Amino acid sequence: MQLAPGSMVDQWFKDIGITCSIFAQVKQEFMTRWLPPKPLQYSRAQQKEHVMIQVLKEDDIGVWLPGEPTGNYGHVIWANKVMQTAMGMSDSTGLLVEYALKGIPNILKDHMTCSYSSWQEFLQDVESIPAVKLKRSKEDLNMNQMRDTDIAQLKAQRSPAINSLPLQFSQLSMDSGRSAQPYYWTLRAYANANPFLLLPPNANPSTMATQGTTLAPISRPV
Secondary structure, eight states: OOOOTTSHHHHHHHHHTTTOOSHHHHHHHHHHHSOOOOOOOOOHHHHHHHHHTSOOOGGGTTOEEOOSSSOEEHHHHHHHHHHHHHHTTTOOSOTTHHHHHHTSOHHHHTTSOOOOSSHHHHHHHHHTSOHHHHHHHHHHHHHHHHHHHHHHHHHHHHHHHHHTHHHHHHHHHHHHHHHHHHHHHHHHHHHHHOTTEEOOTTOOHHHHHHHTOOOEEOOOOO
């Protein structure tokens, strides 16, 4: 209780100073004059919302943060804050702990029991987790994320090459079909210029080009 000089409370204290000789009487008179504010009444949905908006940042887990009086780890500061928020809404039995657990990153939750009968048990469990374990979990998570990124990039690089294979095969088949005709007509002209060579009957240009057909010599009558 602070009685600033010249304030309303200071004047009130001067007025009752004669009748109140001990602090208990002063306190009683003060509470009679200035009634304490009534605590706000929250519905269960409002209590749940107020607890869940206390978000724990993944970057703060296992990291020492400055504060009063000497600072603490980020996840411990968060646990104290969410506990004070819940108890300020008259939840002294820990009924709202389950909603606080829903927003905890797995890096921290994997090391917790996640079964509590009070906010004190919840806070003690959070405080008991060694920062070394949390640091190691964050390193493992970063390695897994880097691995997944590398795999995704490899798949993205291979996809265009695989998708272009049907087009390449179709171009090869078209090229082989076009090249068969010049081969056939060259072979026909060569056969006409050499009467002793025989072109196979019903010759197919494509078959001749792909199978490597050869000309058979004509038997010359003796």
